[in-house]
Amino acid sequence: MVVTIPLFPQITLRCITDTRFKQNCLSVQFIRPMRRQETAYNALLPAVLLRGTEKYPDLQKITLHLDNLYGASAGALVRRVGDYQTTGLYCSFLQDRYTLEQDAILAPMLDFIRQLLLNPVTELGVFRTDYLESEKKNLISTVESQRNDKRAYANAQLLRHMCSDDAFGLSRLGEAQDIAAITAQSLWQHYKKVLLESPVNLFYVGAAQPGQVADLLRPVFADLQRQPVALPPQTGFSDPPAGYKLEQMEVAQGKLCVGYTSEITLRDSRFAAMQVANVMFGGGMSSKLFLNAREKLNLCYDIGSGYYGSKGIVTVCAGIAFEKETQVCQEIDRQLEALCQGDFTEEELLSAKKELASQLQSVSDSPAAVENYYSTAACSGLGRTPQQYLQQVEQVTAQQVAQAAQTLQKHTVYFLRGAV
Amino acid sequence: MELRDYPLLGEKAYWDTLENGLTVAVIPRTGFTRKIAYFVTDFGAIHRHFKLDGKEYALPAGTAHFLEHKLFDMPDIDVSARFAALGAIPNAFTSYDMTAYYFSCTENFNENLSLLLKFVSTPYFTEESVAKERDIIGHEIDMVADTPDSKLFENLMAQMYRQHEVRQPILGTRESLEEITPQVLQLCHRAFYQPSNMLLCVVGDVAPEEVREIACAVLPNEAPVPVEKLPSEETSLSCENAYGESAMEVAMPMFQLGFKCPPVGQGPDAVLREIIGDLAAEALFGESSALYLQLYQQGIIDGSFGGGFETIDGMALFTVSGDSDTPLQVQQALLEQASRIAQQGIPPEDFARLKRSALGRRIKALDSFDSVAFRTCAYHLSRYDYFRFPELYRQVTAGQVQEFIQKAVDPAHMSMWVIHPLQKEAM
Numbered sequence: 001m002v003v004t005i006p007l008f009p010q011i012t013l014r015c016i017t018d019t020r021f022k023q024n025c026l027s028v029q030f031i032r033p034m035r036r037q038e039t040a041y042n043a044l045l046p047a048v049l050l051r052g053t054e055k056y057p058d059l060q061k062i063t064l065h066l067d068n069l070y071g072a073s074a075g076a077l078v079r080r081v082g083d084y085q086t087t088g089l090y091c092s093f094l095q096d097r098y099t100l101e102q103d104a105i106l107a108p109m110l111d112f113i114r115q116l117l118l119n120p121v122t123e124l125g126v127f128r129t130d131y132l133e134s135e136k137k138n139l140i141s142t143v144e145s146q147r148n149d150k151r152a153y154a155n156a157q158l159l160r161h162m163c164s165d166d167a168f169g170l171s172r173l174g175e176a177q178d179i180a181a182i183t184a185q186s187l188w189q190h191y192k193k194v195l196l197e198s199p200v201n202l203f204y205v206g207a208a209q210p211g212q213v214a215d216l217l218r219p220v221f222a223d224l225q226r227q228p229v230a231l232p233p234q235t236g237f238s239d240p241p242a243g244y245k246l247e248q249m250e251v252a253q254g255k256l257c258v259g260y261t262s263e264i265t266l267r268d269s270r271f272a273a274m275q276v277a278n279v280m281f282g283g284g285m286s287s288k289l290f291l292n293a294r295e296k297l298n299l300c301y302d303i304g305s306g307y308y309g310s311k312g313i314v315t316v317c318a319g320i321a322f323e324k325e326t327q328v329c330q331e332i333d334r335q336l337e338a339l340c341q342g343d344f345t346e347e348e349l350l351s352a353k354k355e356l357a358s359q360l361q362s363v364s365d366s367p368a369a370v371e372n373y374y375s376t377a378a379c380s381g382l383g384r385t386p387q388q389y390l391q392q393v394e395q396v397t398a399q400q401v402a403q404a405a406q407t408l409q410k411h412t413v414y415f416l417r418g419a420v
Numbered sequence: 421m422e423l424r425d426y427p428l429l430g431e432k433a434y435w436d437t438l439e440n441g442l443t444v445a446v447i448p449r450t451g452f453t454r455k456i457a458y459f460v461t462d463f464g465a466i467h468r469h470f471k472l473d474g475k476e477y478a479l480p481a482g483t484a485h486f487l488e489h490k491l492f493d494m495p496d497i498d499v500s501a502r503f504a505a506l507g508a509i510p511n512a513f514t515s516y517d518m519t520a521y522y523f524s525c526t527e528n529f530n531e532n533l534s535l536l537l538k539f540v541s542t543p544y545f546t547e548e549s550v551a552k553e554r555d556i557i558g559h560e561i562d563m564v565a566d567t568p569d570s571k572l573f574e575n576l577m578a579q580m581y582r583q584h585e586v587r588q589p590i591l592g593t594r595e596s597l598e599e600i601t602p603q604v605l606q607l608c609h610r611a612f613y614q615p616s617n618m619l620l621c622v623v624g625d626v627a628p629e630e631v632r633e634i635a636c637a638v639l640p641n642e643a644p645v646p647v648e649k650l651p652s653e654e655t656s657l658s659c660e661n662a663y664g665e666s667a668m669e670v671a672m673p674m675f676q677l678g679f680k681c682p683p684v685g686q687g688p689d690a691v692l693r694e695i696i697g698d699l700a701a702e703a704l705f706g707e708s709s710a711l712y713l714q715l716y717q718q719g720i721i722d723g724s725f726g727g728g729f730e731t732i733d734g735m736a737l738f739t740v741s742g743d744s745d746t747p748l749q750v751q752q753a754l755l756e757q758a759s760r761i762a763q764q765g766i767p768p769e770d771f772a773r774l775k776r777s778a779l780g781r782r783i784k785a786l787d788s789f790d791s792v793a794f795r796t797c798a799y800h801l802s803r804y805d806y807f808r809f810p811e812l813y814r815q816v817t818a819g820q821v822q823e824f825i826q827k828a829v830d831p832a833h834m835s836m837w838v839i840h841p842l843q844k845e846a847m
Contacts (some may be wrong), residue, residue: 020449020451020452020788022429022430022783022784022785022786023783023784058717059713059716059717060708060710060713061707063707063713064708064773066775066777067707067708067774067777067779068771068773068776069778069780069786070776070777070779070780070781070783071777071778071779071780071781072780092784093784094780094783094784096784098428098429098430099780100776100779130717133719134716134717134719137719137722138723140724141671141672141722141743142722144671144672144724145670145671145743146671147669147670148568148670148671149567150566150669158626190728197696199637200690215721225711248840249669250668250669252562252563252565252566253559253562253563253566278702280698284504284509285500285503285504285510286500286501286503286504286511290500291500294556298552298555298556298559300556300559301556301557301560301563302559302560302563315775319559319562319563320559321559321562347501347505350505351501351504351505351507352504354504354505355504355506355507355508355509356526357526357528358507358508358509358524358527361453361526362453362454362524362526364453365449365452365453365454365789366787366788366789367787368736371422373716391732408676
């Protein structure tokens, strides 16, 4: 059960008390609209905050402190939730009762989070230049290293082409040139703006009672000057130019990605049906794409589909031999057509529903999954529990799946391949 | 079944050995929805030489992994579809010294468990299906060829090891796949998939006795056939080539540095040695070490920098990897810091903190079903009870860690591989 406690206007704590876990997780997310002029800032900010506080002014003092708190971790948290980008921290730390000498971790950890967020070490009234430059370099290298994972890179490139006019096409971590342009002064201004304006979502899962967590967190934000600004509403997909995109690299295997658009987003009553349709299409080892493109035709090792509910986008990604592009495209078309025609068994439908059900039921069993599910649900403005979601999935009929699949329009084909 | 209690960790485990030799471990998770089962064999990519029925055999590279793919075939049912209908998600992996088959579910646990045990214990290979799988694994080999982390490790192992089978990729090569036939797979299954060579580990809110009963009912109850693995061992710790490099589609140079160490063997001493190795890694280059902080602040390494002590049957490796524009500078700094620790030791306060942090992280990891199941299996194959790790942490001394660094970080046992970005032609 989620307990929601508004700490201050637009600063909301959500808690799940669960004594089964050995750790606590706490996330702090400042919610920003996703827009090109600030994605890089939001991505860089937590990395710089994690470099030093007034009391723990360098990395060594921070890591020693975390080591002493039994290997507690504090890391940057930068999420994309539809048209929003969140910036903040994700922390996990041992429950007090599993420490060697019954040491307290919860209270010191929450106080440490306060210091990280609100008491950064400064130089001439802004962030230290050396910390800033070092974290800029790291973030640029992270952004550029996205091309190392060819499958993820290909899928991101597809989305970038499909959403060239939409916030969803922006890189979650910003563009290298935008990161390079950030100064200590400009990041400091952005930081102050984030603290002043942004809605804040706090999420805690662990053994402590919500009241205790709220009491420990209230002082964190008590003295903060605030003028919260309402976020723009989330939007569906804006009509983008369609097309075909070829990119060449020196690779052994091609990555073929096909993107579809649909009017069904997560606010639509047909959302659950689309999710089931996606699982049947390419969601796992019993999906149509896996069974046909891989098991029957041996065209690939790796093939699957994903559904981005906030925008109504479905993507298919497959690792294939360069010369099989046409054949794989045709096979993907054929399997989607079968789904649209209702050409599937009752067993395929049931299996897909069970797979989704199993995922939803398992959410409560892992602290990280609990945090991710509820934080994202709250941020997207829906706030459905896994159980409510599950009920919708269970009611999906074969006809609804076919109808959901029929809304998919092929939009962009992207192919990453080697030279001929 | 034997009940073992670990009050400090808030854990319990039920253990048993069945008549057919299978070890069963059940780790209860009362009040949780998810249930997972791992069925593993003490057979992985490096086990390429063995004796069965008095005869010696040599396997083509990639056989263990090929077998893992092919066991999902059964004569009468479609295994994946059956799991899906029962609401479970099955998967499998092959490592250098273990093969694991597992599923995760929230309902129909008993049926899913029966199916897991059934398909893994049923060899069914045809010429046609084996030929088809060569294509699919060929695609997988191409995928790995484009995966820089995997290539980095494979290249380093091939450069460092002369005899140990870790020098061959787990998937084998397109050429070695040609030598894998239904007969080869059948032979391996007979040798290494006997219950006496396997472990079943279940994590979840289940009845331990039922797990035992299902295993008894599904698995064959034949007397074990004696099989002897012929060890894959490296006779020398020195590395002929200290450096190698290649180029790929990567954003910046990546390196992996390894130090060959003697194999740790099995049992409590072996696991203690692993923990010493891990603490040595923390002390020398972990996130709170002087070396990490110095190199990070100088911009020579970034958050990708990290490593540990890897042990595989017959070999052990102290290793660190990451992205860096100047890998040789990292290597030099690491050697210098190691000799400093070797001479000066680790201050008691620092050591207590390192232990506390490492122990805290291990306890946090107990929240992950998969981590618990995997580690229980891996430790069991090393002849140790996973949940007893806190005792070993208590035993380790700063002197042991210092001595480890003294011996392990030896330039003569060192080798590095670097993957550079491709040189783009000038436009």
